[in-house]
Amino acid sequence: MHRRVFLLAISLTGIAAPMAQAADESLHAAIDRLIDAKAGDTAKAPAADDAEFLRRVMLDLAGRIPTSAETARFLDDKTAAKRDVLIDSLLAGEDHPRRMQELFHAMLMERRGEHAEWTKFLRHAFAKNLPWDQLARAMLAPDSADENLRGAAYFLTARLTKEGAMAPVDVPGLTRDVGRLLAGVDLGCAQCHDHVSIDDYKQVDFQGLHMIFENMQSRGGGTFPAVTERVMQKDREFHSVFTMDPRTTGLRIPGAGDVPIQTFPKGEEYSVAPDRKAKTPGVLKFSPLKELAQGLAAKGNPLFARNIVNRLWFVMMGRGLVEPLDLFHSANPPSHPQLLDRLATEFTAHDFDIKWLLGQLARTGCYQRSSRLPGEAPLPEAKTYAVANQKRLSAEQLFWSTMIATGEISRLKPKPATGLEQVVAETESLAALQKQFLKTFSNPPREPEVDFAPTVKGALYLMHDKSVLALLKPQSGNLVERLSTLDDTGKMAEALFLAVVSRRPSTSDREAVGRLLEKKVGVARGEAIGQLAWALLTSTEFCVNH
Amino acid sequence: MSHCRSWEHDWSRRRMLGVLAAGSVGAGGVGAAGLGGLLQPAMADELARNDKQILLIWLDGGMSQLESWDPKPNTPFGGPFRSIPTTLPGIHVSELMPKLARQMKRLAVVRSMKTEDANHSSGVPKIMRGHPRNRGVPYPFFGSAVAKLMGPTASGLPPYVWVKPGNGGFISKHAGFLGARYGALALGDGKPPPNLVRPDSISSDADRVRQELRKKFNRQFADRRQGAFNEANSYVYDVAQILMKHVELFDEKQLKETDRQRYGTHDLGRHMLLARRLIEAGVRFVQVTSYGWDTHGDNFNSHASRMPKVDQSVSALIEDLFDRGLDERVLVVVMAEFGRTPRINGSVGRDHWPNAWSVAMTGCGIRTGTVVGETLPDGTDVKTTPYDIGHMFHTWFSAVGLDSAKAQYTNGTQPLPIAHDDMHKVDELLS
Numbered sequence: 020m021h022r023r024v025f026l027l028a029i030s031l032t033g034i035a036a037p038m039a040q041a042a043d044e045s046l047h048a049a050i051d052r053l054i055d056a057k058a059g060d061t062a063k064a065p066a067a068d069d070a071e072f073l074r075r076v077m078l079d080l081a082g083r084i085p086t087s088a089e090t091a092r093f094l095d096d097k098t099a100a101k102r103d104v105l106i107d108s109l110l111a112g113e114d115h116p117r118r119m120q121e122l123f124h125a126m127l128m129e130r131r132g133e134h135a136e137w138t139k140f141l142r143h144a145f146a147k148n149l150p151w152d153q154l155a156r157a158m159l160a161p162d163s164a165d166e167n168l169r170g171a172a173y174f175l176t177a178r179l180t181k182e183g184a185m186a187p188v189d190v191p192g193l194t195r196d197v198g199r200l201l202a203g204v205d206l207g208c209a210q211c212h213d214h215v216s217i218d219d220y221k222q223v224d225f226q227g228l229h230m231i232f233e234n235m236q237s238r239g240g241g242t243f244p245a246v247t248e249r250v251m252q253k254d255r256e257f258h259s260v261f262t263m264d265p266r267t268t269g270l271r272i273p274g275a276g277d278v279p280i281q282t283f284p285k286g287e288e289y290s291v292a293p294d295r296k297a298k299t300p301g302v303l304k305f306s307p308l309k310e311l312a313q314g315l316a317a318k319g320n321p322l323f324a325r326n327i328v329n330r331l332w333f334v335m336m337g338r339g340l341v342e343p344l345d346l347f348h349s350a351n352p353p354s355h356p357q358l359l360d361r362l363a364t365e366f367t368a369h370d371f372d373i374k375w376l377l378g379q380l381a382r383t384g385c386y387q388r389s390s391r392l393p394g395e396a397p398l399p400e401a402k403t404y405a406v407a408n409q410k411r412l413s414a415e416q417l418f419w420s421t422m423i424a425t426g427e428i429s430r431l432k433p434k435p436a437t438g439l440e441q442v443v444a445e446t447e448s449l450a451a452l453q454k455q456f457l458k459t460f461s462n463p464p465r466e467p468e469v470d471f472a473p474t475v476k477g478a479l480y481l482m483h484d485k486s487v488l489a490l491l492k493p494q495s496g497n498l499v500e501r502l503s504t505l506d507d508t509g510k511m512a513e514a515l516f517l518a519v520v521s522r523r524p525s526t527s528d529r530e531a532v533g534r535l536l537e538k539k540v541g542v543a544r545g546e547a548i549g550q551l552a553w554a555l556l557t558s559t560e561f562c563v564n565h
Numbered sequence: 566m567s568h569c570r571s572w573e574h575d576w577s578r579r580r581m582l583g584v585l586a587a588g589s590v591g592a593g594g595v596g597a598a599g600l601g602g603l604l605q606p607a608m609a610d611e612l613a614r615n616d617k618q619i620l621l622i623w624l625d626g627g628m629s630q631l632e633s634w635d636p637k638p639n640t641p642f643g644g645p646f647r648s649i650p651t652t653l654p655g656i657h658v659s660e661l662m663p664k665l666a667r668q669m670k671r672l673a674v675v676r677s678m679k680t681e682d683a684n685h686s687s688g689v690p691k692i693m694r695g696h697p698r699n700r701g702v703p704y705p706f707f708g709s710a711v712a713k714l715m716g717p718t719a720s721g722l723p724p725y726v727w728v729k730p731g732n733g734g735f736i737s738k739h740a741g742f743l744g745a746r747y748g749a750l751a752l753g754d755g756k757p758p759p760n761l762v763r764p765d766s767i768s769s770d771a772d773r774v775r776q777e778l779r780k781k782f783n784r785q786f787a788d789r790r791q792g793a794f795n796e797a798n799s800y801v802y803d804v805a806q807i808l809m810k811h812v813e814l815f816d817e818k819q820l821k822e823t824d825r826q827r828y829g830t831h832d833l834g835r836h837m838l839l840a841r842r843l844i845e846a847g848v849r850f851v852q853v854t855s856y857g858w859d860t861h862g863d864n865f866n867s868h869a870s871r872m873p874k875v876d877q878s879v880s881a882l883i884e885d886l887f888d889r890g891l892d893e894r895v896l897v898v899v900m901a902e903f904g905r906t907p908r909i910n911g912s913v914g915r916d917h918w919p920n921a922w923s924v925a926m927t928g929c930g931i932r933t934g935t936v937v938g939e940t941l942p943d944g945t946d947v948k949t950t951p952y953d954i955g956h957m958f959h960t961w962f963s964a965v966g967l968d969s970a971k972a973q974y975t976n977g978t979q980p981l982p983i984a985h986d987d988m989h990k991v992d993e994l995l996s
Contacts (some may be wrong), residue, residue, distance in 0.1 A: 476760075550775040560789070563798070
């Protein structure tokens with residue numbers, strides 16, 4: 020192993036054994052022990068109440084808010100283990116593969132575009148709960164023969180398209196993204212010289228990874244994305260723009276070090292020769308992409324597991340243990356080194372089982388804390404996790420939640436067995452609305468969706484767009500129509516708050532509703548109910564996961 | 566002439582640090598900074614009184630200095646165009662800009678720009694960021710920096726508006742480490758953001774009622790929670806409602822025909838006229854971009870067709886600013902990511918040339934009627950003291966009342982200078 024990689028691996032590995040650890044301590048118990056130990060006497064929020072927990076865990080694991088009925092059922096359920104039961108049922112439920120597909124699409128493609136084969140790959144992967152290392156290998160060394168997994172090639176091919184006259188195909192950008200997204204190391208600034216401010220990131224790391232993608236191209240002609248590689252025959256030559264010293268490197272894989280190039284006599288490079296007539300690319304005896312896939316997505320690779328557990332931790336807890344998510348290096352240590360080590364070790368031991376990890380994270384007291392801290396104490400920093408961190412809703416989460424809240428799904432659902440997606444896909448106006456939501460609330464292409472970044476465009480859309488406003492006009496079976504039939508203002512308020520913000524109204528909520536509706540009857544009352552529903556839909560409480 | 570000398574606005578280091586720390590956000594964090602809300606009262610007053618504005622005209626791809634501010638006729642690299650005298654005795658510019666030649670006494674031109682990067686992809690952000698010393702964080706572009714350091718004017722309009730051809734949207738990446746909120750509101754082809762007009766189905770009373778309810782629910786939600794998310798979410802609604810009050814800005818029917826003809830009916834003319842109106846309405850920083858200046862081929866015909874549009878629209882703008890007294894508080898900068906090579910290539914083009922190029926500016930205490938620096942007779946290099954973009958940033962910050970030698974950003978706990986710490990303002994450019 021190359022000396023520097025060795026150092027990087029050491030610095031990322033927990034050294035001291037966690038204290039007071041029971042032999043059979045579960046991961047979620049270990050998380051709480053380590054988080055609480057570090058937080059010390061920081062003022063901590065109490066446990067989230069059932070409504071707060073339900074909304075959060077539904078958004079995280081099902082990608083949508085609960086329906087009024089789901090909320091009422093959960094709040095009225097008196098069984099002690101109901102939170103654990105809910106977590107398990109959500110992970111096994113029909114929403115979960117869709118949520119994971121949407122989450123990983125945004126994370127891995129960063130809004131570069133869509134491809135039906137890529138969607139199919141993600142959906143298949145999460146429906147079958149395929150392990151993360153298998154997904155990563157499918158993306159890095161795509162197998163065209165596997166109909167379910169071949170769409171993974173889109174991860175590579177979408178990054179090999181031309182972005183316009185001034186921006187040719189950005190192969191260095193692909194190299195950078197593989198490091199960022201699959202190993203947590205952004206080598207982008209080490210392309211032309213060693214990184215000037217991060218000692219761990221060397222130009223040779225970039226060049227040794229980059230040569231793999233320089234040797235590859237999109238294979239056109241099919242209905243599915245695919246790539247092909249050339250025979251790699253020699254080391255890459257490069258030099259630093261600072262020193263101009265000529266250097267060479269073979270393949271270098273983040274977290275795994277050097278892979279020497281194997282060469283074969285001319286004519287013997289393939290185990291299965293390419294066939295021009297049949298348009299098959301052949302099978303190389305030495306495939307740099309396969310070397311990368313096997314070296315990176317491997318149990319022994321310290322960066323591979325740490326990157327993904329840090330990203331899933333971020334998804335659930337609102338802040339990475341290492342931040343930014345793609346800057347793992349020895350001068351940027353995790354906030355909780357032992358915890359990151361433990362997460363990575365156990366995730367690897369569980370064969371990179373994402374569903375298992377999410378279930379463990381959801382069970383922690385840390386995840387189940389309130390985002391509100393009563394009393395007078397100063398609000399603690401996000402990295403203490405002493406108060407639940409607020410999280411951005413993705414455009415998808417916002418769309419499905421809006422559909423649920425406004426009663427659009429219940430209005431249209433012809434039979435109970437029809438899923439959300441089917442209802443929207445079969446309703447032209449809703450399919451158009453879904454597209455518009457994604458366009459309005461996603462980041463521009465190539466910008467990671469990490470921070471909460473509301474926009475003026477989004478505000479104006481919710482304020483004025485006719486299709487959005489139509490959701491709040493009474494139509495048989497939708498929320499506003501249902502509320503308009505409730506003459507008792509108290510009951511109306513309860514139904515409204517349960518539907519939109521997934522909780523029962525507080526005393527002051529009830530007073531506000533009462534004041535607005537006082538002496539209003541008929542059309543005026545209906546309009547006021549529409550205004551209340553709009554105000555809740557655009558409130559911060561609805562627009563974030565808290 | 567000058568009404569905003571930098572010493573009048575010198576802030577003590579301690580006070581400046583206090584403000585910036587109070588208004589700072591973590592790297593990549595949500596824009597939690599309160600514009601006003603979090604400022605110390607005394608400083609908020611001082612900022613509120615600062616009515617300086619900036620208009621940046623960006624000629625993307627790299628306008629040729631030889632076909633504009635620094636012609637070298639009758640030299641091996643001079644090209645086919647003549648030079649013409651200007652309202653500044655002894656100073657000539659390219660014959661492609663006769664109207665600007667008449668405005669030269671109102672301009673300052675630096676002919677001794679020498680910068681580092683000859684690539685578009687890295688050169689544009691370097692120039693836009695003032696190329697500070699690398700500290701491992703992405704610095705904000707000029708507009709985002711001003712949005713952060715000065716905030717909106719009393720108009721409440723978004724502080725950084727970008728008028729550009731093509732698509733609009735909110736361009737958060739300009740904000741760098743400051744956080745998304747300080748990005749640019751981009752008006753694609755000068756068009757307003759979609760949905761700016763309230764539909765007839767909602768009366769203004771009904772709108773007021775629902776907005777008040779939204780605010781009430783938000784206040785209740787924010788109680789004893791981290792405030793950044795609610796602040797950011799509330800802010801975009803506030804900006805949306807302020808923009809709605811200025812909907813007439815986007816109504817081209819309200820433009821005077823004489824103005825349309827003076828600025829030109831081409832994209833750059835229309836966009837420049839909108840920029841003037843945005844400045845008049847109180848936008849703190851307006852950027853107008855013209856694309857397509859990367860003339861590796863057919864440089865001379867390209868400039869022959871492009872320069873008149875710049876000449877027409879920029880000279881009309883300068884006339885208006887001076888006629889209205891706006892030059893006293895509006896800084897105008899005309900620049901690109903670099904100039905173009907003196908050597909004429911095989912495609913009758915000029916390539917990228919950061920080694921010796923020109924930038925023009927005026928307003929807000931810039932010493933007008935000034936030409937700073939000189940290039941060699943063949944234009945290949947700077948003959949006098951070379952200036953980097955960092956020197957310009959110090960100069961421009963000074964013109965708008967920010968002491969860039971002292972002011973700092975705070976990124977988490979890391980203090981960061983707002984302009985390159987080895988560089989300084991160019992006193993010759995300031996009156």
